[in-house]
Amino acid sequence: MELVLALILGLVIGSFLNVCILRIPQEVPITVPRSHCPHCKKLIRWYDNVPVLSYLILGGRCRRCKKKISARYPLIEAVSGLISVLLYLKFGLGVEWVLFFGFSAALLVLAFIDLDHRILPDVITLNGMWLGVLSSVYLAQPIPPIVLGIVRVAGLEVTNPRILALVGSLLGVVAGGGLLWGVGEAFKRLRGIEGMGFGDVKMMAMVGAFLGAPMALFTIMLGSILGSVIGLVFMGFTGKSRDYELPFGTFLGVAGIVVVLYGENLVQFLPIIRPAV
Numbered sequence: 133m134e135l136v137l138a139l140i141l142g143l144v145i146g147s148f149l150n151v152c153i154l155r156i157p158q159e160v161p162i163t164v165p166r167s168h169c170p171h172c173k174k175l176i177r178w179y180d181n182v183p184v185l186s187y188l189i190l191g192g193r194c195r196r197c198k199k200k201i202s203a204r205y206p207l208i209e210a211v212s213g214l215i216s217v218l219l220y221l222k223f224g225l226g227v228e229w230v231l232f233f234g235f236s237a238a239l240l241v242l243a244f245i246d247l248d249h250r251i252l253p254d255v256i257t258l259n260g261m262w263l264g265v266l267s268s269v270y271l272a273q274p275i276p277p278i279v280l281g282i283v284r285v286a287g288l289e290v291t292n293p294r295i296l297a298l299v300g301s302l303l304g305v306v307a308g309g310g311l312l313w314g315v316g317e318a319f320k321r322l323r324g325i326e327g328m329g330f331g332d333v334k335m336m337a338m339v340g341a342f343l344g345a346p347m348a349l350f351t352i353m354l355g356s357i358l359g360s361v362i363g364l365v366f367m368g369f370t371g372k373s374r375d376y377e378l379p380f381g382t383f384l385g386v387a388g389i390v391v392v393l394y395g396e397n398l399v400q401f402l403p404i405i406r407p408a409v
């Protein structure tokens with residue numbers, strides 16, 4: 133029963149995420165006007181706006197003008213539903229689900245906005261960063277030995293789990309954002325081109341706030357591998373030059389969602405970032 137609820141919540145929120153992906157880059161209000169057909173501008177009735185189902189029933193076309201509607205809308209709804217169910221299976225339907233689903237949803241929106249426009253809006257990354265710090269303090273999950281080590285080396289006598297979580301989250305902001313900034317700078321010096329925008333730096337600061345330094349670094353690693361492989365395949369197929377600007381935020385977003393769901397399993401072979409039990 134709860135599983136069905138998680139699925140429905142994920143699908144409905146996915147429908148809202150589609151609106152965010154379209155409207156946030158255009159700086160159009162998210163709530164008004166209501167959804168309309170991209171071709172004939174006709175308002176979409178509520179019964180034609182049921183996630184995934186309406187698309188299938190109408191055969192991917194607008195009810196009025198019969199023009200094709202992108203398959204991306206139901207796809208994003210389905211992905212959102214899937215993430216919601218997987219998070220439910222991991223955390224149950226509690227505060228952790230709310231926080232990590234919100235975080236994953238933000239990454240999904242960033243991934244698609246970066247794909248479309250090569251931007252990562254501050255309104256998501258910076259607000260997400262503060263929410264990440266707050267949610268870490270609220271959850272106060274055990275922090276990895278390496279972070280405990282840094283706290284001890286810094287001479288801080290901290291035992292309160294919430295303050296430790298705060299330190300862990302802030303270190304995540306610095307490590308996530310800082311490493312990406314460093315890589316971007318190195319790239320610029322070496323090849324004389326702007327390899328990474330500051331948006332990626334702020335996005336990784338947000339990931340670090342939610343997941344802590346070790347998992348943020350792991351996300352960058354995974355995102356880079358993903359970007360290199362997919363980038364090479366894509367350039368091979370399309371014959372685009374090596375200087376073609378890849379949407380790095382898209383790969384970081386996908387990597388971040390994978391790490392939220394399976395990070396602990398994936399880092400079993402990297403003991404230095406395994407969380408303390």
Ligand SMILES: [Zn+2]
Binds near residue numbers: 169171195196197198
């Ligand atoms: Zn239409």
